[in-house]
Amino acid sequence: MASTRGAEFSWQGRPTEDDTLRITVGAVMCSGNEATLTGCRLSRNVDNCLVARDAVGVRCYLNSASHCHTEEVNFDGKCYFLVNGEDGGFTHGEAIHHCQSHGGQLLDINSQVK
Numbered sequence: 650m651a652s653t654r655g656a657e658f659s660w661q662g663r664p665t666e667d668d669t670l671r672i673t674v675g676a677v678m679c680s681g682n683e684a685t686l687t688g689c690r691l692s693r694n695v696d697n698c699l700v701a702r703d704a705v706g707v708r709c710y711l712n713s714a715s716h717c718h719t720e721e722v723n724f725d726g727k728c729y730f731l732v733n734g735e736d737g738g739f740t741h742g743e744a745i746h747h748c749q750s751h752g753g754q755l756l757d758i759n760s761q762v763k
Contacts, residue, residue, distance in 0.1 A: 729756065 679689035717728035748755045
């Protein structure tokens with residue numbers, strides 16, 4: 650799946666929540682490149698499924714990118730809002746004020762990696 654941070658936890662057998670006892674998928678076949686579970690092939694055949702024996706679940710850690718707003722860029726686990734100073738017409742002081750007014754701080758990018 651698309652979770653780069655791995656599993657928060659997994660379980661086999663009956664889930665702990667009572668409201669998850671409805672079985673809708675008998676088997677899941679994934680290649681590993683799917684962005685979501687629905688990208689995998691799903692088998693609806695649940696005739697031979699025993700929840701206590703066959704049920705499995707995985708809760709993945711959220712990727713850092715999913716915490717960023719759509720207009721932000723994820724880098725090294727943090728979210729950044731980029732403004733081209735030449736196009737935006739900000740002075741240094743205006744840039745500081747703009748960042749602070751949006752709950753952020755001005756970042757000085759001084760390497761190609763960043």
